[in-house]
Amino acid sequence: MSNSPTLPLLEGLVDLCLRLGVSHSGLSESERRLVARAQSVTADHPWHGSDYEADVRHRIGLGEDPLGDIFVSLRPAEDRRPLGQTYTPAPIVESMVRWAVEHGTPARIIDPGSGSGRYSLAAARAFPDATVVAADIDPVATLMTKAAVAVCRLDDRVNVVNGDYRALNLPEIDGRTLFLGNPPYVRHHQIDPAWKVWLLETAKKRGLAASGLAGLHVHFFLATAEHARPGDFGAFITSSEWLDVNYGRLVRDLLLGDLGGLSLQVLSPESMPFSDATVTGTIACFEVGTKAEAIRIRQVDGTSDLGNLSAGHDVSRARLAEANRWSVLTRVTPKLPEDYIELGELVRVHRGAVTGANKVWVHQKNDVDLPDEVLFPSVTRARELFLAGERLSDGTSLKVVVDLPIDLDSFDETDRKRVDRFLRVARGKQADQGYVASNRRAWYSVGLREAAPVLATYMARRPPAFVRNDVDARHINVAHGLYPRTRISDQQLDSLAQYLSAAVTLGQGRTYAGGLTKFEPKEMERIPVPTLEALAQGV
Numbered sequence: 001m002s003n004s005p006t007l008p009l010l011e012g013l014v015d016l017c018l019r020l021g022v023s024h025s026g027l028s029e030s031e032r033r034l035v036a037r038a039q040s041v042t043a044d045h046p047w048h049g050s051d052y053e054a055d056v057r058h059r060i061g062l063g064e065d066p067l068g069d070i071f072v073s074l075r076p077a078e079d080r081r082p083l084g085q086t087y088t089p090a091p092i093v094e095s096m097v098r099w100a101v102e103h104g105t106p107a108r109i110i111d112p113g114s115g116s117g118r119y120s121l122a123a124a125r126a127f128p129d130a131t132v133v134a135a136d137i138d139p140v141a142t143l144m145t146k147a148a149v150a151v152c153r154l155d156d157r158v159n160v161v162n163g164d165y166r167a168l169n170l171p172e173i174d175g176r177t178l179f180l181g182n183p184p185y186v187r188h189h190q191i192d193p194a195w196k197v198w199l200l201e202t203a204k205k206r207g208l209a210a211s212g213l214a215g216l217h218v219h220f221f222l223a224t225a226e227h228a229r230p231g232d233f234g235a236f237i238t239s240s241e242w243l244d245v246n247y248g249r250l251v252r253d254l255l256l257g258d259l260g261g262l263s264l265q266v267l268s269p270e271s272m273p274f275s276d277a278t279v280t281g282t283i284a285c286f287e288v289g290t291k292a293e294a295i296r297i298r299q300v301d302g303t304s305d306l307g308n309l310s311a312g313h314d315v316s317r318a319r320l321a322e323a324n325r326w327s328v329l330t331r332v333t334p335k336l337p338e339d340y341i342e343l344g345e346l347v348r349v350h351r352g353a354v355t356g357a358n359k360v361w362v363h364q365k366n367d368v369d370l371p372d373e374v375l376f377p378s379v380t381r382a383r384e385l386f387l388a389g390e391r392l393s394d395g396t397s398l399k400v401v402v403d404l405p406i407d408l409d410s411f412d413e414t415d416r417k418r419v420d421r422f423l424r425v426a427r428g429k430q431a432d433q434g435y436v437a438s439n440r441r442a443w444y445s446v447g448l449r450e451a452a453p454v455l456a457t458y459m460a461r462r463p464p465a466f467v468r469n470d471v472d473a474r475h476i477n478v479a480h481g482l483y484p485r486t487r488i489s490d491q492q493l494d495s496l497a498q499y500l501s502a503a504v505t506l507g508q509g510r511t512y513a514g515g516l517t518k519f520e521p522k523e524m525e526r527i528p529v530p531t532l533e534a535l536a537q538g539v
Contacts (some may be wrong), residue, residue, distance in 0.1 A: 009074050010140060014038035017067065017143045019053055020060075021150030028162035030139040060151045063125070065090075067144040068116030075140075087115050088182045088237060091303040092283070096235045097122045099285060099309035100178055103233055106130050107175025110227070110234075112165040112220050113184040117145030123180055124154050130178070132158040135165045166198065166223040179227075179234030183220035188213045188247075195219065202226065203250055206258070211247035218242060221251045225258050230289030235309065240266060240280035243326040251284075256321055260290035265309050266299045266330040285309055295320060299330045318485060319344050319525070328522040339534050344525025346496070346532065347482040351458070351521055352379075352475035353448050355401065356436030360426050361446055362476070365400045370422055371415045375400040376448055378474040382457040385465045385479060390498065392455065395471035403474075406442040448474045452481025453488075454497050458519045464509075466500040468493065480521060492535040499529060 015038045027035065059066045068087050100106075100123065107130055111120040114134035124132050132154075136142050142162040149158045161168065170177075188196070196212045199219055203210035206225070210218075217238040224234065242248030243266070255261030265283040283306075298312030313336075315329050323329060336342070343349070355361040362380050377398040379385060384398065404419065411419055423444055426432065437443040451472035457464045458480050466482075475481055488496070504527060509517040529535075 010071075011038040013067070013070055013074065014140065014143055016053070016056065016070075017147035020057065020147040022143055022146045023150070023155075028139065028142075031143055031162050034139045034143065057151050060121075060148050063122065065116050065118050065121075065148070067147060068118060071116060071140065071144060086182070086185060088118055089303060090118070091306065092237055092281075093118050093122050095303075095306040095309060096180060096237065096283060097126050099235055100180060100233070101126050102310070103285075103287070104176055104178070106178035106233075108133065108173050108177045110168075110170070110177060110179045111135065111181045112179065112224070113181060114145055114160070115141050115182070117148050117160070119181045120145060120158060120160075121148055121152060121154075123178065124152070124158055127178070130157070133161060133168070133170070134158060135161040135163055135168055137162070137164055166195065166219060168223075168227065170227050172229075177228065177232040179224050179232065179236070182237050183217040185239050186216035188215055191216060191219070199250075208250055208253050208257075210250045214247040214250060215239070215241075218247060218250055221254055221259070225254050225288075228259070228288040231287070233285075233287040235283055235285045237281055237283045240282040240327070243282065243330070244324075252320070252326060255284060255286060255295070256317055257291075258288065259286045260288050260292075261286050261295045262290065262292065263296040263310050263312055264298070264326075264330065265306060265312070266297070266327070267303070268299060268301045283309060291317070293317060297326075297330050313342075316345060319348075322348060323522060325522070328520070328526070336528050339531050340528045341531055342525060343482075343500075343527045343529045344522070345485070346488065346529065347454075347484050347525075349456075349480050349482055349521040349524045350449060350452075351480050352477045353401075353446050354436050354477045355446050356434045357429065357431045358476075360429055360431040361402045362399050363402065368400070368402065368422070369418055370402060371411070371418065374402055374404050374419075376403055376474045377471065378448070378476060379455055379479050380476055382460060382465075382478045385455055385457050385467045386460075386462075388465070388467045390501070391468045391470050392473060393470045395473050398471075398473055401446060401448060401474060401476060403446045403448045404442075404444050406445050448476075449481060450474075450483075452483050453493050454482040456480045456482060456500070456519075456524065458521075458524065459516055461506075461516060463504050463506055464500075464519060464524075466497045466504070468497050480519070480524060488532065489536070492532060495535040496529060499535070500527070503527075503529075 014034055018035065018038065056066045072087055106127060109123045109127060109130050109132045111132065111134040114120050114136045117134055120132050120134040134145050139162050142160050145160045149155055149160060199210050199214060199222060200212065202222055242251040261284065263285045267281040294314035294316045296310060296312040297315050300306055320326065365375055377395045378401040380399050408416065408419060426444065431437060432443045440447065451469060451474055453469055454466055455469050455475055456466045456479060506517045508527060509519045510523065
């Protein structure tokens, strides 16, 4: 506990909890020490007296959290931060409980990082036949929850545990378990090294990768996957950063896998849902064992706009699995017209390979002495697509990109000598020492993608060009390639390219200083396009 001047007042808060009905039996060692200190305090505190106690009881009965409000006012945010104690505003709690009511009837409710019991009490009221387990490592928090439970006479259904959620021993039950709450936001450098080992080893057993840089909320998602059984369901609100950061990959993989992500409600970055913490917020709803074809995603301006937590637009699991950053998939887009979908539902958009040294790897075909099978006619300038019009039908003027295989022993003796001679020149130009080359499996293998049936420019002062690739040209990082997710006929691809060329505007991209407009791959995938059925009709 903090050594700040608020310590006697916190002990006064504990005294209030005792007077509200907290039992001395079944306390943890930490709770007993806290109670002993509180009972030794003889000075009056602001919450002493029967009138104040009666008011607190009344407010708890109305569903308010006066004890949590007192606690937050006493312990400064900087003192609460190491334990991730950011208490959830009532509108968010209410929306999450409402989603749970609409989604099923649990036999048991688990509130991880329960704080003062806001979720536990609200869920216990919503599900009068369910048992509740509320866990928190802070004894002040668990005593507040026990006091509220006593006032509401829920002792027979609510078990408050002063302990770590990750270490809970949850027995098997008949029926579903609801996981509901606000996992604590604690950065990795404040997490015990032993728990970091737990994260890495537990994720590995599930065939997943984890990072020691992960915050505590990531640990809680993994612990939930460990505790849960198929059919269990839940909703967590956390900081939104796991949508994009590398260490958040574990959460993304869990939601695409065993946790069974159903929907994401992403609060606008400007909304700052927690008054005492500068963090964003995302509510993730899930049903364990479910693998729906899509996860529903929505961005809302603020807590008052949450409403139905199942609302949003569907983003396919395939798109989510391919995306390193999910925030771009949550951005607000105009409502799609009937018979329209996002481009990303039809194709994957990939930027071309980065050579790292175009002077070494890009040549006129007759200017380099190498076997034809390693010389790939390629789009190496955006201008080539702008000049092509609707179709790239003549590849004779294209330069070639040298793309050697990783295994050079596949060449016969004559061709191997030609390759070795080329590589000596490349080393002389220090092509093996650049950042890109040093991060390849083999520094000399550029790794071009297969030819895309549609090629697109992505940075210019004019709308992108979308060009049908009749000559199977490869492309480097001056262009994007559109790769079908499913079988799309040539006629549909023609219609798609024609539609995009006519419909896409500069306003759909991101404009930078100097007037250049850029379309990142995932941004391009958000462009509305006709469905396959409409494309088949030549729309």
